[in-house]
Amino acid sequence: MRRGTVGSWILVGAILAFLFLPIAIVVLFSFNAGTSTAPPFEGFSLRWYQEIFSQPEYTGALRNSAIAAAVTATLAVVIGTTASYALMRLAPRVAAAFAALFSLPLLVPGLFIAVALLSFFSRAKIDMSLGTVIVGHLLITLPLVVGVMSARLSRLDVSMLEAARDLGAGGIETFFRVLLPLLAPVVVGVTLLALAWSADEFIISLYVNGGDQTVPVVIFGSLRTGLDSKVNALASTILATTVAATVLAGRLMSLKDLAR
Amino acid sequence: MSAPSAAPPATRARPERSPAGAARWRSRLLLGLQLGPASAFVVVFLIVPFAVLFLYSFWRLRAYEVVAEWNLDSYKRVVTEDAYRRLLLNTLKIAMGASVLATVIAFAFAHALRFRLSRWQEPLLFCVVVALFSGYLVRIYAWRTILGERGVINESLARLGLIDEPLSFLLFNRGAAIVVLANFLVPIAILPIYGAMQNIRDREIEAARDLGCGTWTTFRRVTLPLAWPGVFFAWALTFLTATGDYLVPQLIGGANGTMLGVIVTDTLNADFNLPRGSALAFTALVVTLSIIALVRWVGGKVLR
Numbered sequence: 180m181r182r183g184t185v186g187s188w189i190l191v192g193a194i195l196a197f198l199f200l201p202i203a204i205v206v207l208f209s210f211n212a213g214t215s216t217a218p219p220f221e222g223f224s225l226r227w228y229q230e231i232f233s234q235p236e237y238t239g240a241l242r243n244s245a246i247a248a249a250v251t252a253t254l255a256v257v258i259g260t261t262a263s264y265a266l267m268r269l270a271p272r273v274a275a276a277f278a279a280l281f282s283l284p285l286l287v288p289g290l291f292i293a294v295a296l297l298s299f300f301s302r303a304k305i306d307m308s309l310g311t312v313i314v315g316h317l318l319i320t321l322p323l324v325v326g327v328m329s330a331r332l333s334r335l336d337v338s339m340l341e342a343a344r345d346l347g348a349g350g351i352e353t354f355f356r357v358l359l360p361l362l363a364p365v366v367v368g369v370t371l372l373a374l375a376w377s378a379d380e381f382i383i384s385l386y387v388n389g390g391d392q393t394v395p396v397v398i399f400g401s402l403r404t405g406l407d408s409k410v411n412a413l414a415s416t417i418l419a420t421t422v423a424a425t426v427l428a429g430r431l432m433s434l435k436d437l438a439r
Numbered sequence: 440m441s442a443p444s445a446a447p448p449a450t451r452a453r454p455e456r457s458p459a460g461a462a463r464w465r466s467r468l469l470l471g472l473q474l475g476p477a478s479a480f481v482v483v484f485l486i487v488p489f490a491v492l493f494l495y496s497f498w499r500l501r502a503y504e505v506v507a508e509w510n511l512d513s514y515k516r517v518v519t520e521d522a523y524r525r526l527l528l529n530t531l532k533i534a535m536g537a538s539v540l541a542t543v544i545a546f547a548f549a550h551a552l553r554f555r556l557s558r559w560q561e562p563l564l565f566c567v568v569v570a571l572f573s574g575y576l577v578r579i580y581a582w583r584t585i586l587g588e589r590g591v592i593n594e595s596l597a598r599l600g601l602i603d604e605p606l607s608f609l610l611f612n613r614g615a616a617i618v619v620l621a622n623f624l625v626p627i628a629i630l631p632i633y634g635a636m637q638n639i640r641d642r643e644i645e646a647a648r649d650l651g652c653g654t655w656t657t658f659r660r661v662t663l664p665l666a667w668p669g670v671f672f673a674w675a676l677t678f679l680t681a682t683g684d685y686l687v688p689q690l691i692g693g694a695n696g697t698m699l700g701v702i703v704t705d706t707l708n709a710d711f712n713l714p715r716g717s718a719l720a721f722t723a724l725v726v727t728l729s730i731i732a733l734v735r736w737v738g739g740k741v742l743r
Contacts, residue, residue, distance in 0.1 A: 187555035191563065194548045198570040198625060201581035204591055208584065215594075258476040265473035277474060280481055286676070288683020290700045291720050292485065298495060298713055299488035318484055321477060350469050375572040382685055395576040402580060402690060411584075414577045421572045425565075434561075434568050438634035 202418065209411035227412035237413060240397040243309055244378050244417070247393055251316040252373035256366060259324030264354060266325075267332045278329065285322040292318065293386035300387060307389025315383035320373040327369045330436040331362065368432035375421035375428075496718040503711045513718035523702075527723060530699040531730070533613060533692070534681035537620035538628075542674040544621065545628030550662070553636040554644075564633065571626035579686050582619045586610040586691075611693025619691045620681050627680065628673035635669025636662075664742045671738055675731045682727045699723050 209228070213221035231237040262281065266274045284292060292315065300311055335358075343357045359366070381395040388396055394417050401410045428434075499508040517523045552563050585591045586609040593605040609615065639662065647657040663670075685700035692698065699719065706716035 184555055187551040190547055191551050191556065194544055194625070195566060197544070197622060198566075201578055201585060201622065202573060204585060205577060205581045215589075258480065261473040262477035265470045268470065277478065281477060283481060284485055286679065287485070287489075288679055288724075290683035290685050290703065291489075291724065294703060294707065294716065294720060295488035295492045296484065297707070298717070299484075299491050302491055314484055317480065321481065325477070350466065372572065379572065379575055379577075381576045398576055398580060399686070402583065410580065414580055418573050418577050422569055425569045425572045429565050429568065434564055435634075435637070437568060437571075438564065438630040438637070 205411050206415045206418065208408065209415040211408060211411075214408055227408045228416075230409055231412050231416070237397065237409070240392050240394045240413075241416070243312075243391050244393040244395075247309060247313050247316055247384075248374045248377040250313050251320055251377040252370045254313075255317050255320040255324045255373045256370045259321050259369075260328050260362070260366060263325050263328035263332055264358065266329055278325070281325040282322045284318045289319070289380075289382040293383045296383065297386045307387045307391075309388070309391040311387040311389065312384050312391065312393060315387055316377040316380055319380060319383070320376050323376055324369050324373060327372070327432070327436045328362075328365065331365045331432070335361065364431040365436075368428040368430075371424040371428040371431075372437075375424040378417055378420055378424075492717045493721060495713045496721055498714050500712055500714050505713050513714040514722065516715060517718045517722050523719065526697060526699060526702055527726065529613075529695065529697060530682060530723065531726070533616050533620065533688070533696065533698060534678055534684075534727075535730075536613075536617040537624060537681045538674055538678035540617060540621040541624035541628045541677045542632075542670060544625050545632050545673055546666075546670060548625070549629050549633040549636055549666075552633060553639070554662075567626050567629050567633075571630070575623055576686065578623045579619060579690055582615075582622070583610075583690060586615060610691060611696065613692065613696045616687050616692035616696035616698075620684060620687050624677040624680060628677050631669040631673045631676070632666060633669070635666045635672075639665045667738060667742050671735060674734070678731065679727060682723060 207220065208215075210223050210225070211220055212224035212226065215221070231241075259281075262277070266277055269277065296311070296315055296318075297307075300307060305311065339357055339361065340353055343353045348356065378393075379395065380393075381399065384393045384396050385399065392400070394413060398410055398413055398417075401407050495505055496513055497509050497511065498505050499510055499512070500506075501508075548567075552560055556563065583590065587593070588605040588607065588610070590609070592609060593602070596602045596606070643661060643665065644657060647661045652660065682698075683700055684698060685704060688696050688698035688701050703716050703719055706712050706719060710716075
């Protein structure tokens with residue numbers, strides 16, 4: 180082992196502990212047989228999961244989150260992927276301008292997006308609902324999709340596309356018959372990431388849900404009244420979904436495309 | 440990026456079948472159809488709402504209704520009133536503390552990943568992405584269960600007989616707000632820094648060493664300047680994110696951990712005062728962006 184490797188592992192281990200220990204504690208106590216969300220751990224039990232899956236307040240939120248995530252991910256990937264494909268064929272300066280436009284939602288604090296959307300929807304007399312939540316989620320997942328797809332497209336073997344064109348395929352045909360099959364794993368991967376991103380989103384959902392609460396909004400509501408083991412189970416359920424989606428995505432695509 | 444050919448594909452595919460002009464027009468239409476939905480979406484649901492909000496900050500509130508009477512009263516109050524100034528300063532302190540802490544931790548992590556543990560890059564990067572996507576609310580909730588009066592730390596210490604009553608300094612102060620914010624900002628910061636470090640070639644580091652640079656000099660003169668775009672972006676992104684945060688000040692920060700987000704929300708939801716709420720948000724955004732521009736300028740000078 181090189182000198183410094185042990186030190187590096189200690190450093191990396193400490194940072195990972197900082198990142199994951201809080202979450203591990205929530206998951207652990209979601210299985211606590213007792214009512215406490217802190218030590219002592221009184222034995223393993225699934226009672227809190229049974230409770231959240233039987234109470235309409237929670238099942239409703241889970242259903243809303245699932246619908247929002249599914250619709251958001253589908254739409255974001257469809258419009259994001261087609262946009263990324265077009266970006267690839269634009270002159271560099273024009274492409275950069277569009278790329279900046281698409282990454283804008285990432286660079287504005289979520290709270291400000293939430294406030295702007297709220298006042299916009301009320302001015303336009305649009306009632307808040309799951310639909311407006313989806314609009315908000317779509318806005319913040321679009322930069323993710325365009326970022327990942329553009330990174331992947333920039334590493335793509337362009338000769339494949341050129342071959343298709345030389346063989347007489349038009350833009351649309353090339354897209355559907357050559358590009359899309361090549362990109363399929365990344366498309367599925369980024370869909371899963373978009374699902375996770377939507378399921379975890381809080382602040383916009385809080386502002387524009389109009390009563391159609393998603394899981395994070397419900398967790399927030401119970402947080403104000405105090406700690407509750409049911410919330411541990413609810414938080415763990417969201418966590419399990421996002422982690423599963425990320426794991427699957429990691430198998431389908433290179434997560435390095437996220438680091439740019 | 441392998442430069443995509445500037446010539447649109449359709450012109451190249453069928454030059455003999457259709458006149459070049461018509462083909463170019465068709466390919467433009469196709470590009471427009473592909474870019475249209477995403478662009479229109481961002482314009483309609485981000486840029487227009489921001490423009491509306493910006494207008495509101497110059498309008499007046501009358502009987503809980505925003506009316507189009509141009510004035511600067513909202514900005515005047517936000518800038519002159521002590522309470523708002525203190526709030527803005529407090530927000531910037533916390534956001535700065537959290538973003539710097541997160542960037543330093545992220546830099547250490549990305550550096551170790553790229554230069555020391557390069558064989559483990561994939562699995563470690565995977566952990567970071569999992570952390571990123573299991574982010575926000577669960578994390579803040581988790582810190583509540585750890586730091587709270589009946590939380591993990593207090594209950595454990597009490598069981599061990601080390602304390603008789605719960606430690607109250609763990610939660611509801613500025614330090615706690617900074618640590619918890621940093622906790623969820625770290626994964627956000629790691630990705631761009633690691634991305635920038637991937638572009639540093641081993642031979643650039645080796646060259647510096649061969650020329651007699653020590654560890655520190657190599658770091659200061661080679662690694663840091665090369666990674667700077669990623670470091671700057673990571674810091675700016677986390678600083679912006681922290682400035683607009685809403686949950687941490689409310690659930691972790693307590694009295695001296697209050698931030699803008701809570702007050703903007705109160706101004707909007709409790710007072711229904713859209714003009715003042717948006718004036719507050721835009722003032723904060725301008726101040727934050729100015730600080731970011733300043734850091735970029737200074738960073739560029741120092742690291743050249």
